[in-house]
Amino acid sequence: MTLPTTLEECKHWDERDPFAQTRAQFKLNPQLIYLDGNSLGALTHASVERTRAMIEDEWGHDLIRSWNTHGWFDMPQRLGAKIAPLIGAAADEVLVADSTSVNIFKIASAALMQRGTRHRILTELGNFPSDNYVLQGLAQLSGNAIEVLAVPRSEIAARIDASTFLVALTDVHYKTAELHDMRELTQQAHSQGAKILWDLSHSVGARQLHLNSIKADFAVGCTYKYLNGGPGSPAFLYVRRDLQTSHCPGLTAWMGHEAPFEFTEDYQPAPGMARFRGGTPSMLSFAALDGALDLWDDIDLREVRSKCENLSELFIARTANLTGNGLSLASPRESWKRGSHVALRHPQGYELMQALIARGVIGDFRAPDIIRFAITPLYLRYADIWKAADILGEALAHLSPTEHVARNPVT
Numbered sequence: 001m002t003l004p005t006t007l008e009e010c011k012h013w014d015e016r017d018p019f020a021q022t023r024a025q026f027k028l029n030p031q032l033i034y035l036d037g038n039s040l041g042a043l044t045h046a047s048v049e050r051t052r053a054m055i056e057d058e059w060g061h062d063l064i065r066s067w068n069t070h071g072w073f074d075m076p077q078r079l080g081a082k083i084a085p086l087i088g089a090a091a092d093e094v095l096v097a098d099s100t101s102v103n104i105f106k107i108a109s110a111a112l113m114q115r116g117t118r119h120r121i122l123t124e125l126g127n128f129p130s131d132n133y134v135l136q137g138l139a140q141l142s143g144n145a146i147e148v149l150a151v152p153r154s155e156i157a158a159r160i161d162a163s164t165f166l167v168a169l170t171d172v173h174y175k176t177a178e179l180h181d182m183r184e185l186t187q188q189a190h191s192q193g194a195k196i197l198w199d200l201s202h203s204v205g206a207r208q209l210h211l212n213s214i215k216a217d218f219a220v221g222c223t224y225k226y227l228n229g230g231p232g233s234p235a236f237l238y239v240r241r242d243l244q245t246s247h248c249p250g251l252t253a254w255m256g257h258e259a260p261f262e263f264t265e266d267y268q269p270a271p272g273m274a275r276f277r278g279g280t281p282s283m284l285s286f287a288a289l290d291g292a293l294d295l296w297d298d299i300d301l302r303e304v305r306s307k308c309e310n311l312s313e314l315f316i317a318r319t320a321n322l323t324g325n326g327l328s329l330a331s332p333r334e335s336w337k338r339g340s341h342v343a344l345r346h347p348q349g350y351e352l353m354q355a356l357i358a359r360g361v362i363g364d365f366r367a368p369d370i371i372r373f374a375i376t377p378l379y380l381r382y383a384d385i386w387k388a389a390d391i392l393g394e395a396l397a398h399l400s401p402t403e404h405v406a407r408n409p410v411t
Helices: 007-016 045-069 076-086 101-110 131-139 155-160 182-191 272-278 284-300 303-324 349-358 381-398
Strands: 094-096 118-126 147-151 164-170 197-198 217-220 236-241 343-344 364-366 370-374
Touching: 007 381, 045 284, 076 094, 076 236, 076 272, 076 284, 094 272, 101 131, 101 164, 101 197, 101 217, 101 236, 101 272, 118 131, 118 155, 131 147, 147 364, 164 182, 182 197, 197 236, 197 272, 236 272, 284 343, 303 364, 303 381, 349 364, 349 370, 349 381
Parallel strands: 118 147, 118 164, 164 197, 197 217
Antiparallel strands: 094 236, 217 236, 343 370, 364 370
């Protein structure tokens, strides 16, 4: 792979970048190099305008009538249809609602009720903790009729068996960015009569996904990372069309009722994906996400992935000579095994990241020793990567081996 070898070459690459104009659609601080889009994506101008319009023109003018006159009630399905092409799904298979954790519970509980005599959910040891916490809570709620088994990544395929009713995995590992082979593991689950649930939080908007092609059963994901929906923006869930009638979430609520405004005493599930709705949507968050998703109408995910690989390779190459300072690569070296962030290890990872942030390079830290740098091709430039590597070297050179910084609540 040919990469720029000087800062001036990086600037020339940026001039030819297919996303050079896309960057202008984001509200960015020119004094910062933002490498934390895998935790919170940057704000789009369209999100600002869409939220303003909902507050002033819709809520401010039409008040409660907006649920009908401005289509607020159907927004979960409409936004789901916008996300569907980004994950390789049909429009009627995706719904925007609630949070990723709540959606995992909805789907896992639906699978539990269809499990027959099977009793095990299989997941990865070291998976994103919140996902596993939800599954553990479901096991407790079942009176321990089911169990959650977390195994090392290398053992997952072999441990799927006739006792497994659900395999729950994250496509891109939240720390290392290592990718699973989604097609292979989905096929392995199906060969043993199990269903599979994919968490796409660290991959949607960063690479091509093919849920229909691989015949995935279920998926969830957040929208505040690479989709730039804003802090706490609603999550999405996918249920393959042929499973929608037979599966109903264990968390049933009025917006998922077939006729919510009839106010009947007993729950009757709505048809299709609507049954996976929960309570009243947070409409201002929906508005911000709506604006952000408009950006994707003209985006080719193949170009997103290509630039991601180029930027990642440039960052890894530029930081390779810093490994003598206690720094090491935690992500896979091969680009095809890696998602859209680069993880490095350092024994003083938190202190190092704080030193970078003080110098205008924003990434994040994951205990005990990982610092992460998100590669967000829609607004990140080659020159940004070049400069960030220089600043990392400077921060390392000035880091005292005895330095200790009190940690913030959010790292």
